[in-house]
Amino acid sequence: GAGVSQSPSNKVTEKGKDVELRCDPISGHTALYWYRQSLGQGLEFLIYFQGNSAPDKSGLPSDRFSAERTGGSVSTLTIQRTQQEDSAVYLCASSADGTGELFFGEGSRLTVL
Amino acid sequence: SQKIEQNSEALNIQEGKTATLTCNYTNYSPAYLQWYRQDPGRGPVFLLLIRENEKEKRKERLKVTFDTTLKQSLFHITASQPADSATYLCAPYTGGFKTIFGAGTRLFVKA
Numbered sequence: 001g002a003g004v005s006q007s008p009s010n011k012v013t014e015k016g017k018d019v020e021l022r023c024d025p026i027s028g029h030t031a032l033y034w035y036r037q038s039l040g041q042g043l044e045f046l047i048y049f050q051g052n053s054a055p056d057k058s059g060l061p062s063d064r065f066s067a068e069r070t071g072g073s074v075s076t077l078t079i080q081r082t083q084q085e086d087s088a089v090y091l092c093a094s095s096a097d098g099t100g101e102l103f104f105g106e107g108s109r110l111t112v113l
Numbered sequence: 114s115q116k117i118e119q120n121s122e123a124l125n126i127q128e129g130k131t132a133t134l135t136c137n138y139t140n141y142s143p144a145y146l147q148w149y150r151q152d153p154g155r156g157p158v159f160l161l162l163i164r165e166n167e168k169e170k171r172k173e174r175l176k177v178t179f180d181t182t183l184k185q186s187l188f189h190i191t192a193s194q195p196a197d198s199a200t201y202l203c204a205p206y207t208g209g210f211k212t213i214f215g216a217g218t219r220l221f222v223k224a
Contacts, residue, residue: 042214056211098209099206102159106156
């Protein structure tokens, strides 16, 4: 597609379950970012990828969070043993070379009951 | 540590007036700064990028200034319209490939 695609758009899960969120960036974009946005809050940086490597994982809130990117394209953000405080919108963005304009997806809204 | 500050309170203005939003940063000198717009339930959308050697940049009704001495960027929307109501985010470049955003300022334009 022409833009950044994220799935699922909505996910409701029970506390303690694992969830996987997927991001399909714009074709050819080398940089990919994950952010978290809690209700009424700003964007919290989680992790970025340059190609398949993640030079900066400093934003991941805990070791329950992990992310990978394969083939320089699709990325998956995995949250293990979800907690209620993980409820938020998870936004993915990509950019051509890691500098300048970011293109965002519409986000995956996660609700942990 | 690097810090980005935007007006935390919402800005309410009358249609037709100029809206001015502020972005302040401390403890670093960004080579460029970006502004984004975010509508409720949507991802942010890029608006403008201004580099450190540019004092001002314009795009249609938008104007951005970048004062590296004051460590501040101002974002102006002239002849504002209700459709301009949104949250506006600034993102001063923090180095490497990591893009960090300010908390954003909500703008409400009343008809």
